[in-house]
Amino acid sequence: MGEGLVVEGLESGYGEMQVLWGVSLRVNRASMTVVLGPNGAGKTTLLRTIMGINKPWKGKVIMEGEDVTFVPPHEKVARGMTLVPEGRRLFPELTVEENLLLGAYTRISTRSTAGYREALSQVYELFPRLRERRGQKAGTLSGGEQQMLAIGRALMSEPRILLLDEPSQGLAPKIAIQIIDLLSNLRRERGLTILLVEQNIAAALKNADYAYVMEQGVIIKEGERDKILHDESIRQAYLGL
Amino acid sequence: MVFTNAVRRALRKARLTLAAYIILGVLYLAFPHYSQLIATLMFYMILAQAFNIFMGMTGYIDFGYVAFVAMGAYGMALAVESLYELGWASIIVGFLLAVALSVALASMVGAIALRLRGAYFAIATIGVNEGVRYLIEGANLVGGSEGVIIVRELRATFGRETANFIMTGLADLALLLIGITAVMITALILSTRVGYALQAIREDEDAARALGINVTRYKVMAFTISAGIGGLLGAANWALKGGYVEPAHVFNIHYTVEAIVMVMLGGPGTLLGPIIGGLFYGSMNYFLGVIKPGLQLLFLAPILLAVVVALPKGLMGYVRERVKDPRLRELLT
Numbered sequence: 001m002g003e004g005l006v007v008e009g010l011e012s013g014y015g016e017m018q019v020l021w022g023v024s025l026r027v028n029r030a031s032m033t034v035v036l037g038p039n040g041a042g043k044t045t046l047l048r049t050i051m052g053i054n055k056p057w058k059g060k061v062i063m064e065g066e067d068v069t070f071v072p073p074h075e076k077v078a079r080g081m082t083l084v085p086e087g088r089r090l091f092p093e094l095t096v097e098e099n100l101l102l103g104a105y106t107r108i109s110t111r112s113t114a115g116y117r118e119a120l121s122q123v124y125e126l127f128p129r130l131r132e133r134r135g136q137k138a139g140t141l142s143g144g145e146q147q148m149l150a151i152g153r154a155l156m157s158e159p160r161i162l163l164l165d166e167p168s169q170g171l172a173p174k175i176a177i178q179i180i181d182l183l184s185n186l187r188r189e190r191g192l193t194i195l196l197v198e199q200n201i202a203a204a205l206k207n208a209d210y211a212y213v214m215e216q217g218v219i220i221k222e223g224e225r226d227k228i229l230h231d232e233s234i235r236q237a238y239l240g241l
Numbered sequence: 242m243v244f245t246n247a248v249r250r251a252l253r254k255a256r257l258t259l260a261a262y263i264i265l266g267v268l269y270l271a272f273p274h275y276s277q278l279i280a281t282l283m284f285y286m287i288l289a290q291a292f293n294i295f296m297g298m299t300g301y302i303d304f305g306y307v308a309f310v311a312m313g314a315y316g317m318a319l320a321v322e323s324l325y326e327l328g329w330a331s332i333i334v335g336f337l338l339a340v341a342l343s344v345a346l347a348s349m350v351g352a353i354a355l356r357l358r359g360a361y362f363a364i365a366t367i368g369v370n371e372g373v374r375y376l377i378e379g380a381n382l383v384g385g386s387e388g389v390i391i392v393r394e395l396r397a398t399f400g401r402e403t404a405n406f407i408m409t410g411l412a413d414l415a416l417l418l419i420g421i422t423a424v425m426i427t428a429l430i431l432s433t434r435v436g437y438a439l440q441a442i443r444e445d446e447d448a449a450r451a452l453g454i455n456v457t458r459y460k461v462m463a464f465t466i467s468a469g470i471g472g473l474l475g476a477a478n479w480a481l482k483g484g485y486v487e488p489a490h491v492f493n494i495h496y497t498v499e500a501i502v503m504v505m506l507g508g509p510g511t512l513l514g515p516i517i518g519g520l521f522y523g524s525m526n527y528f529l530g531v532i533k534p535g536l537q538l539l540f541l542a543p544i545l546l547a548v549v550v551a552l553p554k555g556l557m558g559y560v561r562e563r564v565k566d567p568r569l570r571e572l573l574t
Contacts, residue, residue, distance in 0.1 A: 053450055077453025089448035091441060102441050105434070106453040157453055 002029040003065065004193030005050070005081075005161050010059035012049040019045040021217040022059065027161075027210075029064070030191040032184060034204040036228075037214035043197040044086050046214070047163045050195075051083045052076055063161065078106040082157050086165035088150040092139030096130055099138050099149055103156030116156060123152040126182075144175040151179070155186075161193045162186075168200040177203045205229055251428035254512060254574045258424045261286075261516050266417050276413065278527055283416045284478045285526070286519030288496065289503035290423040291474060295467035296501070297509035298430065299460055300443035301362050304497055305350065305369025306471065310479070311491035312346050312373075313339035313472030317480035318389040325394040332407070336415075336476055343472025344465050346373070351464045355457070358446065374492035388487035395484065412482035419473045426466060427512050431574060439463055443510065495538075499526075502541055506548050508555025512574045517556055 005027040013019040019042045027033040037043050048054040050061050052073045061069045063081055071079070082103075091099050100123060104116035124131040127148045133141065138149055147167055154162060164183070168176030180200070184207035186192045198204035205211060211228040213221040221234065228234055252259075262283070269279045288310070296302055316339030317332075324331035354365040378386040395404040430436045438459045441449035450456050480486050499522065507518025522544075529537040552559045557573065564570050 051451060053447065072455070073450050074453045074455040077451075082453070083451040085448055085451050089445050089451070091444035091448065093444060094440070098437075102437060102449075102454075103452055105438065105441075153452065 103153035285523035289515035292500035309468035313475030317476035339476035347468030392484035508557025
């Protein structure tokens with residue numbers, strides 16, 4: 001299997017405070033990999049550093065064989081990597097459709113609308129609810145719909161690698177599972193490479209191929225889904241089983 | 242082709258705003274007695290528009306904004322002072338130097354301050370106008386605290402009559418043209434993808450970044466355009482119209498505060514909002530100033546408070562939310 005995304009010895013933080021202490025992981029092409037861990041483990045920082053929103057201090061980010069460690073975020077989106085940020089981060093005052101169009105920002109030009117029309121109809125096909133609410137302000141959507149919009153907006157740039165920061169946050173358990181199932185379908189049907197950070201471990205592990213466990217800025221455990229699922233210490237610490 | 246399409250869309254958006262300037266121009270010629278009131282109104286409208294291009298569109302508040310206007314005034318004054326022998330060319334150079342100086346200062350301030358967000362940005366910019374002012378006064382640069390007086394140079398070069406015309410009619414014509422330029426630039430931003438990018442930045446900068454918008458580039462772009470128009474305004478309204486530039490006047494933070502109030506009142510990020518804010522504030526300022534000079538200052542804070550509480554999106558935002566007809570909405574951009 002080809003490498004979708006490889007991270008080597010990544011270090012980063014905020015000001016004086018180091019958060020990531022040499023994180024390495026690899027996400028195979030068209031697979032779904034999940035990073036688990038408690039609050040404050042550095043999961044969000046990891047995704048933001050991979051994306052380039054936080055500057056990496058040390059280490060490497062390699063995207064489909066190419067070193068993109070210091071490529072700025074807007075370039076990364078243009079090259080096919082998109083982040084669905086924590087807490088969805090929609091533009092609440094804009095309509096559903098305007099939010100989606102902004103997701104295609106790297107693809108639209110004043111010249112033509114062809115670049116995003118196709119992507120837009122695909123997103124509407126995936127989330128018919130969004131089509132129904134296309135003219136409504138994003139801030140008025142329900143939590144589940146907002147998460148759909150956040151994912152739809154990320155898909156508008158037609159990424160090959162999708163990073164998601166806790167997509168199930170704040171959702172009813174049933175809807176959280178629906179969202180993660182949907183991601184799993186996207187991976188299967190479109191060959192999307194997915195790196196997911198989650199606290200909803202049961203739902204995330206159900207669909208993931210591979211999992212990493214992170215604590216205090218380092219990876220403390222990794223393995224195939226089944227191995228992690230049956231690891232005694234993880235079951236006790238995270239799954240409450 | 243693409244460009245002309247954008248211009249056409251911008252012109253359509255700008256109809257009402259351009260009409261406002263043209264009406265003011267006609268009134269100016271029809272009622273010479275009120276020409277100075279009209280010029281004052283235009284000054285405030287342009288100040289609000291220029292400020293809006295950055296503050297209104299990105300949501301960042303630049304408390305040092307007046308320094309850019311001041312740079313423009315200095316650019317014009319210095320050009321006329323040292324090149325007056327060139328005649329009209331010195332005034333043209335003056336406008337170019339005005340833009341160059343304000344954009345240069347904006348690039349320096351922007352390179353540092355635009356790394357900061359929200360309140361931190363505002364705090365970082367508070368000292369900019371005072372800092373530049375004390376630099377000029379303390380180091381006795383370009384005339385020090387006395388400033389630069391160009392009335393004599395203008396009279397010596399053009400003769401008394403023409404010099405008087407430059408300081409009234411020509412300066413006011415320049416104001417009109419700068420106002421129209423500001424309208425067109427704002428309308429162009431709003432009708433291209435630049436407008437979407439700025440709107441995304443205003444709503445959520447991190448999300449905009451994650452979506453692939455080069456936020457730094459657009460912030461710097463809006464910041465320098467806003468400063469450049471401010472520079473032109475300073476050159477026309479302070480140096481050319483007043484005939485002198487005095488640091489205590491041109492670096493006064495008061496103008497920044499007025500700009501904030503006008504933009505908030507009219508509706509940040511809109512095309513028509515700053516015009517309405519400028520007209521309202523400008524006339525209030527004028528008439529209260531006539532009744533009792535200084536009285537208008539008393540009204541700034543209550544107006545701002547009332548706007549923030551009752552009309553958080555300004556008058557334009559309030560009206561637009563209640564207008565359903567798409568054609569009318571477009572007109573009220």
